[in-house]
Structures are given as structure tokens and as C-alpha cells.
Ligand SMILES: Cc1cc2nc3c(=O)[nH]c(=O)nc-3n(C[C@H](O)[C@H](O)[C@H](O)COP(=O)(O)OP(=O)(O)OC[C@H]3O[C@@H](n4cnc5c(N)ncnc54)[C@H](O)[C@@H]3O)c2cc1C
């Protein structure tokens with residue numbers, strides 16, 4: 001019988017130091033046949049394993065429209081991410097996935113898209129941004145609002161530069177007050193304040209938001225004030241997971257398995273979940 005927990009072997013082709021405590025791995029599945037047939041959708045996640053230390057759950061941060069490499073970004077946190085941090089280019093990790101649902105990008109064609117992210121929350125949003133940009137003509141206005149505590153905490157600086165240079169994308173980067181450094185030419189202010197200042201129009205627009213709970217908590221009333229409906233606001237949940245495929249019950253909230261029914265939900269769906277949200 002096939003073992004559903006058996007990971008693919010993936011080689012770390014490149015490691016990018018995003019911030020002092022956040023890294024990006026560019027991965028290639030070792031089995032050429034599996035690599036050739038591997039596909040996923042924006043918003044899905046995977047389990048990344050260090051042999052002898054366990055597995056960690058991260059989104060797939062690269063876009064499905066750019067299948068050459070699978071990318072993930074992680075903040076060093078507990079045991080597994082510390083073990084991942086010790087690895088080098090050329091090392092092998094376990095990779096299980098893709099798991100979960102995805103952002104309904106096909107259904108949203110013809111709309112404006114506003115991306116709002118904070119800190120490492122740009123990782124799950126980044127795959128959606130690149131996916132939308134690769135299908136640019138299918139969407140109307142694209143706005144990216146991204147914030148971090150300080151300039152040093154901004155992830156994907158090379159991507160931010162690329163998006164800022166695109167004439168048909170409005171990219172606004174902000175750091176918290178006090179987090180600016182010499183030469184900083186972006187905004188200074190918390191993400192909700194900047195969203196209010198930019199005031200993206202809600203009509204025919206979807207918002208994709210991901211970041212620390214406090215950022216989401218204070219951005220939601222701003223989006224509501226701007227006229228966004230709950231159905232048009234999407235986010236991705238990061239509940240603690242183990243199996244990733246609906247078997248262990250670690251991630252469920254009421255009758256909902258975040259690993260299988262999510263991790264992508266709109267706010268109308270989240271309101272239906274028990275109080276812990
Ligand atoms: C769908 C999904 C996508 C994610 N994407 C990313 C990503 O792209 N980048 C990223 O940096 N992180 C992401 N996370 C969060 C990430 O999985 C955890 O923060 C990470 O596993 C913790 O690192 P660790 O494995 O080293 O911690 P562990 O050693 O496993 O745990 C350390 C401590 O933190 C607690 N803990 C660990 N994970 C969680 C959690 N999710 N919720 C609450 N408590 C927790 C543990 O119970 C333990 O006490 C995602 C989570 C989910 C579910």
C-alpha cells in the first residue's frame with residue numbers, strides 16, 4: 001500500500017537570506033519524473049521535513065506559473081525551522097504536498113486585486129501576486145501594500161523592487177514608525193493606516209490579506225469602511241498542523257479541517273467558524 005506520508009526528496013538549490021531570521025529555499029524535486037508532473041495552485045502549502053528533526057508547514061511561495069523551482073520562506077521559530085536554518089545549498093529535505101485549497105484566481109478574472117501583507121505574511125501572498133502578474137491582462141488594477149516593522153525586516157526586497165518598477169502595478173511599501181533607516185523613500189506607518197491612506201476602491205475588487213493577527217484585526221475595519229464585502233476579502237489561516245491531509249485532527253476548528261477545507265478562506269466563511277477566530 002502506498003504510504004501517504006512518504007515525502008519526495010528535494011534538493012536545496014539556493015538559499016536566500018531575507019532577514020536575519022528569515023530564509024528562502026529554492027527547491028528542486030530530485031525524481032525527474034515527479035518533478036516534471038508536479039503542479040499546484042496559488043495558496044496551497046506543503047510539509048518540509050528535516051530528517052531526524054520533523055516537519056514544518058509552509059506555503060509554497062513561488063507561483064504555479066513559474067514551475068522551474070519550488071520556493072518556500074520561513075521564519076526561524078522552533079525546532080524544525082532551526083534545523084532547516086542549519087542546512088546548506090546541495091542538502092536534501094523531505095517535501096510532502098501540495099495540500100489544501102487555493103485562491104480562486106480563475107473565478108476572479110476581470111476584477112481589481114488588492115494585496116495587503118505584513119512581515120513574513122508576504123510569503124503566501126507572493127505566489128498569488130506573481131500568478132496574477134503572469135496573467136496580468138486578465139485583471140484590472142493591481143495594488144500591493146506591504147509593511148514590516150523596519151527596513152531590515154522587509155522580505156523579498158528583490159521582488160519589491162521588481163513590482164515597484166512595473167508601470168501597471170501600484171506598489172506601496174511601509175515600515176512602522178521608527179523602523180525607517182537613512183535613505184528610506186517608502187511610507188512610514190502601520191499597514192492599516194496606509195491602507196486607509198491609499199483607499200483602494202472596493203467596487204469590483206478582491207482583497208487578499210495576510211500577516212500578523214494584529215495587522216489583520218486593524219485592517220479589517222478599514223476594508224469594511226472602504227466598502228469591501230466579506231465575500232471579497234480572502235486570507236489564509238496558519239493553524240498548527242501535523243498530517244496536512246485531513247487525517248490527524250490537529251488543525252480542525254469545529255467541523256472544518258484547515259488543512260483540507262482551507263487554508264484559504266474568505267471572511268464570510270471565517271465568520272461561520274467557532275469563536276476562536
Ligand atoms: C498553511 C500554513 C502555511 C504556513 N506558511 C508559513 C510560511 O510560509 N512561512 C513561515 O515562516 N511559517 C509558515 N507557517 C507557520 C509555520 O508552520 C510555523 O510557524 C512553524 O512550523 C513553526 O516552526 P517550527 O516547525 O520550527 O516550530 P515547532 O518546533 O514545531 O514549534 C515551536 C512552538 O511553536 C508552536 N507552533 C508551531 N507552529 C505553530 C502554529 N502554526 N500555530 C501555533 N503554534 C505553533 C509549537 O506548538 C511549539 O510550542 C504556516 C503554517 C500553516 C498552517
Ligand code: FES
Pocket residue numbers: 240241242243244245246247248249250251252257258259260
Ligand atoms: S493537519 Fe492533520 S487533519 Fe489537518
